[in-house]
Amino acid sequence: MMIKDYRELTAAEIVRRIRAGQLKAVDLAETALQLADSEGRRLNAVITLCHQKAISQAEQIDQKVASGNELPLLAGVPVIVKDNIVYSGYPTTCGSRILENYISPYDATCIKKLEEAGAVIIAKANMDEFAMGSSNENSAFGPVKNPVRDDLVPGGSSGGSAAVVAAGIVPIAYGSDTGGSVRQPAALCGVVGLKPTYGAVSRYGLIAFASSTDQIGPLARNVADCALAYEAIAGFDPNDSTSAEFDHPPYSKSIEKLSTKKPRIGIPLEYVSEGIDDEVRTMIDKTIEKVDAAGYEIEKISLPHTEYAVSAYYMIANAEASANLARYDGVRYGRSAGREQGLDTMYSETRSEGFGTEVKRRIMLGTFALSAGYYENYYRKAQKVRELIKIDFDKAFDSVDLILAPTSPTAAFGVGEKSGDPLQMYLSDILTVPANLAGIPAMSIPCDRTADGRPIGLQIMAPAFGEKKLLTVAGQIEQMIGYNYA
Amino acid sequence: MDTVDKIGYEAVIGLEVHAQLQTQSKMFCGCGIVFGAAPNSLTCPVCLGHPGALPVLNRRAVEYAVKMILAVGGEVRKHSIFARKNYFYPDLPKGYQISQYDSPIGLGGSIQIELPEYSRDIELIGIHLEEDAGKSIHPEGGEGETKIDLNRCGVPLLEIVTRPDIRSPQEAHRFLSKLKLIMQYLKICSGDMEKGALRCDANISLRRRGEKSFGTRTELKNLNSFRAVERALAYEIKRHAAILDAGGKVIQETLLWNDDDQKSEAMRGKEESEDYRYFPEPDLIPIKLEQSWIDEIKSDQPELPDARRERLAKEYDITSYDAGVLTGSNELADYFEAVAAQVEDTKRVANWLMVDVLREIHERKLEVGEFFITPNMLAELLCSLESDIISGKMAKEIFREMAASGKSAGAIIEEQDLRQISDSTKLTAVIEEIITQEAIQVQKYREGKRQLFDFFVGQVMKATSGKANPEMVNKLLKEKLDG
Numbered sequence: 025m026m027i028k029d030y031r032e033l034t035a036a037e038i039v040r041r042i043r044a045g046q047l048k049a050v051d052l053a054e055t056a057l058q059l060a061d062s063e064g065r066r067l068n069a070v071i072t073l074c075h076q077k078a079i080s081q082a083e084q085i086d087q088k089v090a091s092g093n094e095l096p097l098l099a100g101v102p103v104i105v106k107d108n109i110v111y112s113g114y115p116t117t118c119g120s121r122i123l124e125n126y127i128s129p130y131d132a133t134c135i136k137k138l139e140e141a142g143a144v145i146i147a148k149a150n151m152d153e154f155a156m157g158s159s160n161e162n163s164a165f166g167p168v169k170n171p172v173r174d175d176l177v178p179g180g181s182s183g184g185s186a187a188v189v190a191a192g193i194v195p196i197a198y199g200s201d202t203g204g205s206v207r208q209p210a211a212l213c214g215v216v217g218l219k220p221t222y223g224a225v226s227r228y229g230l231i232a233f234a235s236s237t238d239q240i241g242p243l244a245r246n247v248a249d250c251a252l253a254y255e256a257i258a259g260f261d262p263n264d265s266t267s268a269e270f271d272h273p274p275y276s277k278s279i280e281k282l283s284t285k286k287p288r289i290g291i292p293l294e295y296v297s298e299g300i301d302d303e304v305r306t307m308i309d310k311t312i313e314k315v316d317a318a319g320y321e322i323e324k325i326s327l328p329h330t331e332y333a334v335s336a337y338y339m340i341a342n343a344e345a346s347a348n349l350a351r352y353d354g355v356r357y358g359r360s361a362g363r364e365q366g367l368d369t370m371y372s373e374t375r376s377e378g379f380g381t382e383v384k385r386r387i388m389l390g391t392f393a394l395s396a397g398y399y400e401n402y403y404r405k406a407q408k409v410r411e412l413i414k415i416d417f418d419k420a421f422d423s424v425d426l427i428l429a430p431t432s433p434t435a436a437f438g439v440g441e442k443s444g445d446p447l448q449m450y451l452s453d454i455l456t457v458p459a460n461l462a463g464i465p466a467m468s469i470p471c472d473r474t475a476d477g478r479p480i481g482l483q484i485m486a487p488a489f490g491e492k493k494l495l496t497v498a499g500q501i502e503q504m505i506g507y508n509y510a
Numbered sequence: 511m512d513t514v515d516k517i518g519y520e521a522v523i524g525l526e527v528h529a530q531l532q533t534q535s536k537m538f539c540g541c542g543i544v545f546g547a548a549p550n551s552l553t554c555p556v557c558l559g560h561p562g563a564l565p566v567l568n569r570r571a572v573e574y575a576v577k578m579i580l581a582v583g584g585e586v587r588k589h590s591i592f593a594r595k596n597y598f599y600p601d602l603p604k605g606y607q608i609s610q611y612d613s614p615i616g617l618g619g620s621i622q623i624e625l626p627e628y629s630r631d632i633e634l635i636g637i638h639l640e641e642d643a644g645k646s647i648h649p650e651g652g653e654g655e656t657k658i659d660l661n662r663c664g665v666p667l668l669e670i671v672t673r674p675d676i677r678s679p680q681e682a683h684r685f686l687s688k689l690k691l692i693m694q695y696l697k698i699c700s701g702d703m704e705k706g707a708l709r710c711d712a713n714i715s716l717r718r719r720g721e722k723s724f725g726t727r728t729e730l731k732n733l734n735s736f737r738a739v740e741r742a743l744a745y746e747i748k749r750h751a752a753i754l755d756a757g758g759k760v761i762q763e764t765l766l767w768n769d770d771d772q773k774s775e776a777m778r779g780k781e782e783s784e785d786y787r788y789f790p791e792p793d794l795i796p797i798k799l800e801q802s803w804i805d806e807i808k809s810d811q812p813e814l815p816d817a818r819r820e821r822l823a824k825e826y827d828i829t830s831y832d833a834g835v836l837t838g839s840n841e842l843a844d845y846f847e848a849v850a851a852q853v854e855d856t857k858r859v860a861n862w863l864m865v866d867v868l869r870e871i872h873e874r875k876l877e878v879g880e881f882f883i884t885p886n887m888l889a890e891l892l893c894s895l896e897s898d899i900i901s902g903k904m905a906k907e908i909f910r911e912m913a914a915s916g917k918s919a920g921a922i923i924e925e926q927d928l929r930q931i932s933d934s935t936k937l938t939a940v941i942e943e944i945i946t947q948e949a950i951q952v953q954k955y956r957e958g959k960r961q962l963f964d965f966f967v968g969q970v971m972k973a974t975s976g977k978a979n980p981e982m983v984n985k986l987l988k989e990k991l992d993g
Contacts, residue, residue, distance in 0.1 A: 110562045123561065130555050132562060229562040235792035264564050265794050344792055347594050350605020351559045355658065371598060394596070394787035403789060 025051045026058065031192030035101045035249040036276070038195065042100040045089060049100030049144060053082035056102035056146045059193045064104075067169045069178075069187040070147040071107050072114050078102070081144045088142075097276070098256050099142035104188045104197040107148040108155055108231040109240065111135050118231045119153040119163040119181075122352045122359045122378025132229020133261045134198065134240050141256035146194055149184030153380045154349065155205055155233040157181050158452040161443045162382045169439075170213055172478060176436040179209030179452075182243065186213040189243045196253040197243045202233045203337050204431075204456025206241040207468035211431035211481020214470040214507075216250045216498075217243045219456075221488045222463035223268035225254075226261030232348040234341035235266075237460040247469060247499040251275040254491065270489050287497050289315060290325035290424030295455055295483075301434045307472040307480045308430045314504045315428070323424055327416040330458055332409045334450055337457040338386075339393050339406035346390030352378060385446065410461045417462045421487045426497055430455055431468035431481030455483060465491050469498055470507045519716040519754070521747050522724055523676035525739075527689060528709040529668045529699040530642065531574045537641045537666035538565030538608065545705055549659040557664035559603030564793050571666035572797060574698040575615050575639050576807050578668055581692050581814055582634060584619025588799045592639075592791040597784060601644035601658050609669075611788040614638035615797060621692070622816060623684040624834065632685050633673040642667050662706075668699070674713070674724065679743035683736050686710060691815045695840050703735050710739055715760070716750045725750070726760040730774060732767045742767040745774060818843055826856035835864050841878035842868075848885030853892045862892065866906070870913045883912055891919035898932045899923065901980050932979040934986065937970070940978070941990050944969045955991055966991065 027033075027047065041047040057075055064070040085100045110116045110128035117123045131139075138145060152162040160168040160183025168183040170176035171191035178187045182199025186209035189197045199206040201219035210217025219241045230240055242253030255276050260269040291312060296305055316322045354360035354374030362373030379387070393402040420427060433454060442449045459466035464485055471482035482501070486494035535542060539556035555563040579586045593611035616637035622629055644663035648656050670689065676682050690701030690708060700707045715727035728746060733739045745767075750760050765774035813821070815837050822843065823833040837843045846863050850856045867888065871881050891912065895905045900923060908922050915922075923929060931937060944966060945952055955962040970983045 108562075110560075116561065118561065126561070128555075128562070129560065130563075227562075228564050231561040232793075263566060265566050266564075266792075343789060347596050347604075347606050347787075347789070350596060350598065351561070351603060353598060353600070353605060355600045356558060356603060357560070367600065391787065394789050396785045396787075399787075399789070 025054070027051055027055045030055045031059075033195060034246060035098065035195040035244065035252050038101050039095070039097070039099055039252075042085065042089060043095055047100070049082035049085035049089075050079060052100055052102055053078045053144045053146065056144070056194055059191075060104065060147045060188065063191050064147065064188055064193050067171060067187050067191060068166050069150050069168050069184040069191070069193070070104065071117055071119070071150050071165050071184070072148040074111065074114050074145050074147055077113060078144050078146050081139065081142075085142050085144070096140060096142035097252065098138070098196070101143050101196060102146045102194045103138060103143045103253075104147045104149050104185060104194045105135070105138075105145060106151050106182050106185050106197075106199045108151060108200055108233075109134055109148075109198065110229045110231065111145065111148065114148060116148065116231065117165070118155075119151040119165060120378065120380070120383070121164045122374070124164070124359060126358045128229075130229065133226035133263060134229060134257050137257045137259075138198075143196075143256065147188075149182070149188055149197060149199070151184055151199075152181035152205075153383050154231070154345070155181040155200055155202055155238075156345070156382050156386055158204070158208055158449050159437070159439075159442060160184065160209070161439065162380055164380055167439060170436050172214060172436065175438055176478065177212065177439055177441075179212035179432070179436065181205040181209075182217075183209045185243050186210050186215055186217065189213070189215045189245060192245075195245060195249055198240055198253070198257070199243055200230055200233075200238055201241045201456075201460065202238045203341060203460050204453045206243060207431050207456050207466060207481065207483060208452060210243050210468040211470070211479065211483075212436040214473075214479030214481075215243050215245055216247055216467065216469050216502075217241060218250050218254055218467040218491075218495075219459060219465060220254060220258060220491060221268070221465045222460075223266055224258050224270065224465070224489065224491065226257075226259075226264040226267050228261055228263040228267075232344075234344040235348060236344060237337075237341060237463075239460075247495060247502045248276065250467070251495045251499075254495070258491075268489070273492055275492060275495050286318075286320050287425035287493070288321040288323060288423070290323050290420055290427045292325050292327045292330070292420070292427060292429055294327050294330035295429035299433055299451070299454065300430060303474045304430050304432070304434060304480055307474075308428075308482060311471045311482050311501070311505060312428060315501060318500075318504050325420045325424060325427070327413075327420060327458065329409060329412040329416050330454075333413055333458045333461060334454050336406040336409035336413070337453065337461055338389070338450060339402050340410065340461075342386045342390030343393045343403050343406075344390070346387045346394065349379075349383070349387055354378075382446070413458055414462045417458070417464055417485075417487075425486070425493060426490075427485040429483045429485070431483040432456070435474045435478035435480050459485050464488050465494050467494060467498055469502055469505075471505050472507070518719050519747075519751055520719045520721075521677055521679075521714060521716055521743070522674045522727075523678075523682055523712060523714045523743060524674040525672045525676065525682060525685060526711045526713075527670040527686070528642075529670065529689075529693060529701070530707045531571050531666040531668060531698055532700060533568055533570045533574065533666055535568060536664035537568050537571050537639070538664055541664065543665050544661075545707075547661055549657070550661060552661040553663070557603070558660060559605075565608060567794060567797070568666060571639060572615070572799075573807060574666070574696070575637065575668055576799070576804060577696045577698055577811065578670075578693065579616035579619060579637050580804075580808055580811060581696055582619030582621055582637075584634060584637060585617040586799065586804050587613070587615055587617060588801070588804075589613070589796055590615040590638075591796045592794045593788045594791050595640075596787045599643070599646075600656065601646045601660065601663065603644070603660060603663060607641060607643060608791055608794070609640035609788075610638035621685060621688050623681060623688050625680060625684060630681075632675045632681070635671045635673055637671075638669050640667050640669055641665070674715075679740040679747070682712065682743055683740045686736050686739060688815070691838070695812055695814055697812075709733075712739060712743060714743055714746050714750070716747065716754060725754075726762050728760065728762065728774075729764045730767050731764060731777070732769075734769065738767060738769045741769070741772060742774060745772065749774070812840070822846070826850050826860070828857055828860045832860045832864065836860060839878055845878055845881075845885050849889045849892065852886070852889035854896055855892075858895075859892060862888065866909055882916055883909075887912065887918055894919055894923065898930060898979055900928060900930050903980070904928055904930065904976075928977065930979045931974050931977050932982055934982060937974075937978060937982055937986055938990075940970055940973050941966075941983075941986050944973065945990055952991065963987065963991070
C-alpha cells in the first residue's frame with residue numbers, strides 16, 4: 025500500500041508512527057521502492073534496487089511491532105546507500121564498469137549496523153566512479169540529475185545519495201566523504217550532510233578511494249534526522265584499525281536539548297575570500313548575521329594554509345588511490361579482459377576498459393607522486409602541508425568552538441559546465457578538503473537559495489569527535505535560518 | 511673459498527632471509543595457516559583483497575618479531591610503521607604488499623656463527639614484518655593457464671637482512687643454520703626451507719683482498735635449501751672471478767639458481783629496476799610498543815642456543831663441540847639434560863646421545879620429540895651400567911633391544927636374566943676352576959705367553975654365559991695368574 029504523505033515524513037516521524045502502529049514498514053518499503061524505481065530512475069540516482077532484502081527487512085520490523093518487541097533506532101526507515109558500500113546479494117559497482125557485475129561476499133560494517141538499527145535498505149545510489157568527482161558526471165552509469173532542476177549537477181561524488189534525499193525518495197541516505205563528497209552534494213541539492221570525524225564510522229566494507237580521508241556520512245532533510253542516521257552507524261569496529269574507541273552519546277536525543285551556553289563561532293577569512301561566488305558569499309554573510317543576532321559570539325579567524333589544501337589533498341588522495349585501485353586487475357573478480365593474451369595484456373585491457381577517464385587520470389597522478397625521485401617533492405611535501413592544516417585547526421579551536429564557512433564556492437552548476445576542465449572541478453572542493461585532511465567532523469546544512477533557486481550550503485566544522493556539539497549547534501542554526509526544504 | 515684466496519679475491523656476501531612465523535592465524539585476518547591445505551581454502555575477503563576489506567594486525571606476529579629482535583640483540587623500535595610495497599602480480603591480490611620500509615620494527619643485532627677454525631659475528635641491518643604473497647603455479651612447459659593459490663597470502667613473515675659481512679659460502683650456510691636454530695628455540699618458525707618456511711636471497715660481489723670498496727654484485731634467488739645457498743654462492747664466486755680475471759665486468763643483475771643444472775641463470779623480465787613506490791600504509795596505525803610489554807617478552811625468552819651450549823659444557827663437564835651437537839635442537843638438549851640429571855657420568859650420557867640415540871633417531875627418521883625411548887628409559891639403562899648391574903657391551907645390546915621392542919632396560923634385564931655377575935667370591939670360584947682345568951695353558955702363560963690372557967677371559971665369560979663383570983674378571987684373573 026502506497027503511503028500518501030510519505031515524501032514529507034522525516035525519519036524521526038516514521039519511527040514514531042511505526043512504534044505507534046500507524047505505519048507498516050512493508051508499506052514504507054514498497055512506497056520507497058516504487059519511488060526509487062520511478063523518480064530515482066528518472067534522476068538516474070539509483071543503480072540497483074534491493075527489493076527482496078528490503079521487503080524482508082521491513083517484514084522483520086513489522087513482526088517486531090506485532091510481537092511488542094523493543095524497536096531499534098531506525099525501525100522501518102527506508103534508506104539508500106552509496107554504491108561503494110558493499111552489500112552482499114546485490115552488485116556493488118562503485119560507479120565503475122570494472123565492478124559492474126561484482127557481488128561482494130560480505131557486508132560492510134555500516135550495512136550490519138543499519139540492519140541492527142532496523143533500517144530498510146531500498147537501493148544503491150549512483151556516484152562518481154570510485155568516488156572521484158564533484159558533479160556525479162563521472163559515473164559509468166551516467167550522470168545524476170539534481171532534483172532541484174534537471175539541468176544542474178547534484179554535486180559529487182555522493183550525488184545519487186543527495187538526490188534521493190532531496191527528491192524525497194528516502195528520508196536518509198548514506199554517502200562517503202573523502203574530500204567533500206557528502207557535504208558538497210548536500211549543499212548543491214539543498215539537504216543536510218555530515219562528514220564524521222575520521223575514525224568515527226567504520227570503513228570496513230567501504231570501497232577505498234583515499235584510505236586516510238574516506239568516511240561514510242549520512243544525508244538527510246534535517247539535522248535531527250542526520251543525527252539519528254549518524255548515531256546508527258557510528259562507533260568502534262575491530263575490523264577497521266583506523267576506527268576509534270570514543271564516547272558515543274545518543275546524538276539524536278542530546279540535540280533536542282538546547283545548550284544554555286552560546287558557542288563561540290569562528291569565521292575563517294580564507295573561506296570567504298576570492299574564488300567564492302558573490303551570491304554564495306552574500307547568503308553566507310546573511311546567515312552569519314542571523315547567528316550573530318541570536319547572541320552567538322562571532323570571531324574572525326585565520327586558517328593560513330587553506331590555499332595549499334586542494335593541492336595537498338589531490339596529491340595524498342591520488343597516491344593512496346593509485347594503490348587502492350591496483351587490486352582491480354582482472355585476476356579474481358570484477359571485469360577481466362584479454363586473459364588469453366597473457367598477463368600484461370590482461371592487466372592493461374582490464375584496466376583500460378574498466379576505468380573511466382577521471383579514475384585513470386588520478387591513478388596516473390598518484391603513481392607519479394609516489395615514484396622514485398618525486399616522492400619527496402610531492403607526496404612527502406603534501407603530508408607536511410597536511411600537518412600544517414591540522415595545526416591551523418588546532419589553533420583555531422583553541423579560541424572558538426565551531427567554524428562556519430560556505431560548503432562550496434558555488435551553487436549547483438550546469439551539467440557539462442565543468443566536466444571538460446578537471447582543475448576547475450577540483451577547485452569545487454577547496455572549502456571541504458581541509459576538514460578531510462585534518463580528520464575533523466564537518467557538515468553542510470542548507471541556508472538559502474540563489475536568485476534562480478539553487479540551494480546554498482553552510483558548512484560547520486568542529487574539533488575531532490565534536491559531533492555532539494556540531495549537531496546541536498547545527499540544529500540551532502537550522503531553526504534560525506528556517507530553510508524551506510520544499 | 512680456497513680458489514678465491516689463491517687469486518686474491520674476497521667474497522662479499524649479504525643475505526636477505528624471509529621466515530614464516532608460526533602464528534595460528536594470518537598477519538591481517540583470521541584465516542588459519544596450514545601447509546598443504548586445499549588451494550584457496552584458507553582465504554577470506556581480507557586476504558583475497560576484496561573491495562572494502564581492511565587489515566587488522568595480528569598481535570602475536572608482533573610478539574614473535576620482538577622475540578627475534580631481542581634474541582639477536584637488535585633494537586626493538588617502540589614506534590614503527592607499515593608501508594605499502596606496490597607491484598602487480600597475480601598472486602598479490604591487493605596489488606601491494608603490506609611491508610615495512612623506512613621505519614621497521616627492528617634495527618641491528620648480530621648472529622654468531624661457528625666454523626671449525628673460528629667463529630665470528632654476522633651483523634644484521636634489521637628485521638621487519640611483512641605479509642607473504644600467494645603462490646603462482648605455472649603450467650609444466652610454460653603452456654596453459656597459471657593457477658593461483660592464495661592460502662599463503664597474508665602469512666606473517668619476518669624479513670632479516672644481514673650486512674655484507676659474510677665472506678664464504680660456508681659462512682652463509684652456517685649463518686642460515688644458526689638463524690634457523692634460534693627461531694626453533696624461540697618456537698616462532700619451523701625453519702623448513704623445503705616447505706618455504708624459510709627463504710633466502712643472496713647478493714654477492716668480489717673484491718681484491720684488502721680493498722675497501724665493493725665490486726658489482728649479483729643477486730641470487732630461488733635458493734631452496736641450505737646446500738643450494740652454499741652451492742649457488744660457490745658457483746657465483748667462480749663465475750665472478752673468471753670474469754674479473756679476464757678483465758671483464760660483472761653485470762649487476764638478478765639470477766635464478768638452477769639447482770638441477772647447478773648454475774645460475776639470468777632472470778627474464780623487468781624485475782630489476784622496479785620502483786615499488788613505498789608509502790605509509792593508511793589502513794594501519796603505527797605499531798606502538800610499551801616498554802613493559804617488551805620487558806615481559808624479554809623475561810619469557812627461552813635460553814638460546816649459544817647460552818645453552820655454554821651452560822651445558824660447563825655444567826655437565828663436556829666439550830664445547832659436544833655441547834654444540836647436543837644443542838643442535840632444543841629437544842635434543844632437553845633430552846640430554848633430562849638423562850644427565852639422573853646419571854653420574856654426564857660425559858657418558860653425551861656420548862650415548864651423540865652416537866646411539868641420534869643413530870636410532872636418524873635410522874627411524876624420527877624427530878627427537880617422537881623418539882619412544884624416553885630420557886627416563888635411557889637413564890635407567892645408564893644407571894644399570896653405572897652400578898655394574900650390566901656391562902658396557904651388554905648396555906649397547908640392551909639399547910638395541912629397547913629400540914626394537916620398546917621395552918624398558920629393567921624388563922629386558924629381568925626377562926633375559928642379564929644381570930652381570932659382580933660377586934667376587936663367585937667369580938673367584940669360577941676362575942679357580944678354570945685355572946685347574948687349563949693347567950697347561952696356565953703354564954704357558956706363566957712362561958711368557960701373555961696373549962693367552964684373553965683366552966682365560968673368554969673361558970670365564972663362557973662359563974658365566976657372558977654375564978661376568980668384565981672389569982672384575984680382568985682384575986681377578988690377573989691376581990690369580992700373576993700372583
